[in-house]
Amino acid sequence: MTPHRRAFVAGALGLATVPTLAKATVPMTKFQVLEAVIAAWKKQDVEGVLAHVTDDIVWRNSGGFAPAIRGKAAMRQALTAMAAKIKTNAWRIFDYAENDHRLFMEGVDEFWFHTGEHIAIPYAGSLEFRGELIHEWREYFDGRLSIAMKNGEPLSEEVKEMIGRPVAR
Numbered sequence: 104m105t106p107h108r109r110a111f112v113a114g115a116l117g118l119a120t121v122p123t124l125a126k127a128t129v130p131m132t133k134f135q136v137l138e139a140v141i142a143a144w145k146k147q148d149v150e151g152v153l154a155h156v157t158d159d160i161v162w163r164n165s166g167g168f169a170p171a172i173r174g175k176a177a178m179r180q181a182l183t184a185m186a187a188k189i190k191t192n193a194w195r196i197f198d199y200a201e202n203d204h205r206l207f208m209e210g211v212d213e214f215w216f217h218t219g220e221h222i223a224i225p226y227a228g229s230l231e232f233r234g235e236l237i238h239e240w241r242e243y244f245d246g247r248l249s250i251a252m253k254n255g256e257p258l259s260e261e262v263k264e265m266i267g268r269p270v271a272r
Contacts, residue, residue, distance in 0.1 A: 131235050133206035134199055134271070140237075141194050147186040153179055156237045163241045190215045197268045206230045211266040212244075222252045225265040 131139070136155050143151025153175055156162075162172040162181070172181050196210040206229070213223040226244035230237050248262065258266075 133201040133230065133232055134196075136232070136235055136237065137196065137199070137206060137208065137230065141196070144182075144194060145192060147189065147192075149179060149182045149186060152182060155235075156240070157233055160237060161239045163239075165242075165246070168246050188216055188218075190217050195266075196271045199271055204232050206232070210270075213266065220253055222249055223258055223262060223266050224248050224252075225262060 140152050140155050143149075143154070156175060156178065158175045159173070160175055160178055162178050164172065164181075172178050192215070193213040194210065195213070196208050198210075199206060199208040201207070207227070208230070209225075209227045211223055211225050213221075215221050224244050225248075226242050228240065228242040230241075231239040252258070
């Protein structure tokens with residue numbers, strides 16, 4: 104029965120009506136936001152990733168090798184370029200900790216490119232939030248691993264051990 108119909112029937116019967124309360128939405132945890140970003144990126148859904156960042160996002164995704172990507176438009180451009188090169192990916196989080204405005208994470212970025220290259224980079228990162236949106240994203244990793252893998256070097260036993268851990272739940 105609709106709220107208007109319920110009020111009409113209650114009024115006709117001389118009964119008081121209680122307003123229908125809207126369902127309260129439970130805010131996402133910081134880790135749930137990250138899981139949504141990972142799910143979107145697994146499908147290479149750039150807009151799905153961008154739905155979870157502020158318009159003035161600062162993304163430091165190069166481990167210090169390149170300047171930060173600033174703003175949602177620049178992030179869109181960078182993600183679109185990355186998605187065009189990547190055949191598939193397996194981004195995994197091993198451990199994380201969060202408070203009211205920040206999420207720290209440790210994981211692996213693993214990519215298979217259309218060219219046949221396979222890259223698996225252990226990393227740590229920090230996401231700073233404004234509400235439920237990521238405002239600043241910092242990633243820390245050893246870029247030498249990426250270069251070595253792009254040059255055809257196999258994964259070291261150390262890297263295999265680091266990236267073979269179970270994911271966070």
